[in-house]
Amino acid sequence: MTKLLEIHDLQTQFHTRDGIAKAVDGLSLSLDRGEILGLVGESGSGKSVTGFSILGLVDPPGRVAGGRILFDGEDLVAGGEKAMKKLRGKRIAMIFQDPMMTLNPVLRIDTQMVETVQAHADVSRKAALARARDALVRVGISSPDERLQAYPHQFSGGMRQRVAIAIALLHEPDLIIADEPTTALDVTIQAQILSEMQALCAQSGTALIWITHDLAVVSGLADRLAVMYAGRIIEEGTTAGIISKPMHPYTKGLIESVPQGKEHGTLLRQIKGMTPSLLKLPEGCKFAPRCPRADAACKPEPPLEERETGRRVRCVHPHTEPLAEEAAPT
Template sequence: MPLLDVRDLRVEFPTRQGVLTALHDVDFTVDRGERLGIVGESGAGKSVAAFAILNLIGRPGRIAGGSILFEGQDLTRLSTHQMRRVRGDRISMIFQDPMMTLNPVLTIGTQMVETLKAHRRIGDAEARRIAITRLGEVKIPSPEKRLESYPHELSGGMRQRVVIAIALLTEPALIIADEPTTALDVTIQAEIMSLMLDLCKTHGVGLILITHDLAVVSQVTQRVVVLYAGRVVETGETARVVQDPVHPYTRGLLAALPGEGTPGARLNQIRGSMPPLTAVPEGCPFNPRCDFVEDRCRDALPALEDLDGHRVRCVRARDLASGVAA
């Protein structure tokens, strides 16, 4: 049984213009200790998927269908009280900006101790000992002194290390990292991603990494899900998807990486932009931006086609996989 099994997940947001669907029948699994990447542009539905897992979809948004099985429990059926036993304990989340995660008026030690005591019957001394151990694991120097620091006294990279340490406090089975290095410079990004990879391997923790950067996904994850306009358009083993992408959107994301361009020339880009939920086109939602579009792409939504474990939502999936181009 997978650690996490998301099936036919549908998330809706009722508005005055009608019901907008942010996720359409999304499927994916995460095994114990496995690292899964969820990739796509802003508006693809990546963060909505993460918030749905933790039952953090704000009203009037709602999970309108599907199931989220975690350790055998369907999280969509749990009460608010029952979810509190899962959220922050068995499943931890790392958000984009550590300054939005950490309380600016409490010391690091206070926040870590309170987190542990919220989920464990434990004394202050034992909680501080565990906090110091976790800070040491994320390579924070002099962890005993850092317990007395306030968030503003730490650099961005140090704050994100603290957030990772807090995520590990309760020894969760799964960590969801929502673009955890967006607010950091490039060199610190690499350090943080390397740290997260090492910690997940050491503790046997499952990881869902949400990002727009396929280069990061290729270094950290074992499988990847590519989202576009709230739908899975390609999924499979990361190495296979990155080395031999099939869906035109995935190809475009990879071609847009700086290393794929010609030195001195303009960077490659996918023309146009992600459609808003109020204006998703008929048929394949990527058809207005696709280099391989055909009339049938505008008529009906393609099904996910299985190419030996590599699943692609495109009417030309087999042609593109075999190298046939328009």
């Protein structure tokens, strides 16, 4: 069976006054139906641009300059906006960090949801409204009939995000791309929404790409993780495998900088240095300037190689021992 999503050598670039920023540079990735992938990395590593590229939402001065994105076998890059229009909102949906990217402030929720349903399904207003109501119930919104008649500003931030998630679910898409949708919410609501999303995806067989800078957030949710650095994937594997035995020094650093609770009052170990500017990337491994293991062997840039079954790592000096018990997130 074809994979739901296959990305081959994706290149997404921004033409700026100071040069070409290669925000995504040679990214390859695949996703099975119903699978949950956590796309993780520090701010600026190219996570959102990857999500936007899949949905055909990269605006000038940015463009997808190369590669193939196969969705259910269909090449979205070659198909252009015409192919994408048929899929976006129907078979592929996106949830943004800011729900107001989805919601229109001047329209009532029922109007927006009915419009979204009718954009891709030839159904009556009554049937569309019933579907909207059902979606609100599924994301845990009580008194949905009342809520349908409200405007976005009448909701709390958490509720607005739930409505945006309900809208993403309206057509039971095959794939949802969620770009840090819970980052602005408090921890309790964040945890609730995460576990609800997990249940909803399992119910409907929807695959999910959950984008976050916060490894702790996705480690309880995702089947697999892909860790990004400077527009590349530097490590990919099962969540359990990566959390217990990160092989790339960057991944290990990310895991060790997750707060443990029990270390209250002590300083967290942080990865030293800063993310490099895309316009001034070092030769060879892009992480080398920050890496405790870097040496002459880190030039030229290592390829993303399968080091163990299902584990790809872009490093010539990977860690091969499991993390010490006390360092692994609980």
